[in-house]
Amino acid sequence: MSADTVQSIIDDLGALLLFTMILIIAASQISRAIYAVAAQSLLIAIAAGVLAKATGNVDLWVIAGVTLAVKAIALPWVLHWVVWRMNVRREVEPMIPVAATLALAVAVVVMSFHLSGSLGPVRQTITGNALPVGIALTLLGVLVMATRKTALTQMVGLFASENGIFFTAMAVTQGMPFIIEIGVTLDVILAALVMTIMVLKVRSTVDADIADLDRLKG
């Protein structure tokens, strides 16, 4: 594949990644947000595959496979299982109205494009628009974590944010060292497991959610 083709494919995937992120922010039910984050991980895996084909880096193929198996299939499945197990209300509970979050999201996207513009020389070496899109995804994931009350939607935000970091790193380095990628993936799995157990335990012992922890005063 020629460099131009790769660049335009990465650009297109970046646009679709932003679209899934917008869906995550706007989702009014937890299950829809989970589907959106699964789709996002699938797109990341495709991007890894495209870069692997373009650079001939074998590690990237493995990373694409691991991303597909872990982040696009296993983790969303775990999240769905927790939702089913906890039998919670299926609606996300935002701290501020979703419309306001969407307005903030616009500001974040414009800001990250503006910021990466000032990183001129860095941006030149990177495939297409991957840098601003990656920054935007990371920050929007943090935004989702900050504006949601329930732990589950915060987990979705964490995964989305992690996807953004992964996408940027992949596009910047044309494939990081294999051991780092695997380490990052293991981190995410571990975080998901810890949070799942924590959410279920908190739920089963005191019947409260993360937002109620505010009321604990020392």
Place this chain on the structure above:
Amino acid sequence: MTGERPLGLVLLEMILLVLIGPLVTGVIQKLKARLQCRAGADILQPYRDLAKLFRKGTVQADTTSGFFRSIPVLVLAATVAAGALVPVLRAGPPAFPLGDALMLLGLLALARFLTAVGALDAGGAFGGMGASREMTIAPLVEPVLMMVVFSTAMAAGTTELGALAAHRGTSWIFAWRAADFLAFAALLVLLPAETGRIPVDNPDTHLELTMLHEGMLLEHSGPGLGCMVLASHTRQIVTLGLGAALFFPIGPTDGPGVMGLAVGAGAFAGKILALVIYLALVESSYAKLRLFRVPQYLGVGFVCALTALALRIL
């Protein structure tokens, strides 16, 4: 670059749009019925409804002013004029000064405004409520639709729809840039709102508090109602045609004579059919949103369109 469109062709396209508008509604209703395991009415039913309405007499509330009678005609005229701006059979700018995509959106907004004024004029409770709701939704839909147009126009350097379609060429989805995907996503979110369909409005109800557009038509009757209904059919196909012109190339554009036009007509029918199937699927698989949730739904379209613009500019 393709040739220009002569006056005759533009007029032909406009008449064609008005004629097949009701058919599109009929097909959507039939598809919806089949998806819900019903037999459904014939796809020609909207034509029969129109014919029936035009044969009937007019009854009018005592409270209406003289302006009320002219409203349906004005609304229909504005919508049909908007139809003249949509390239149907062939891409390329018209051979004479006609107007661009902004003109089209302006005419549709004018039709919407006149409909709301008519509903308020009659003084009925339903009409006033429908008008107020429609005017709440409209400022959320129209700017986003403009941004979608702009994000395509930025690349082509013109807002003339025929020239936009010609610039898009015949290379289908493979020539799409990143911004086009987001703009198209925004358009898909907007289409049900602009055509008055289910997540935003319910076209099937006549006497519920959920209705927007139908509520404004309650005071009209006979030929006047016929004009309003025909205008809403036309508005729907004009919106679909706008989407098709912005994102899908208009057939093999420089085919010679009648043959090229026939291919263009076939391509147009295919594109409209694809969008119609999308609308029917959305209508069958979603429930109508609460009115206060509509801004959130349209917000998705807004953010998508703005991001598309950001991708183009920055």
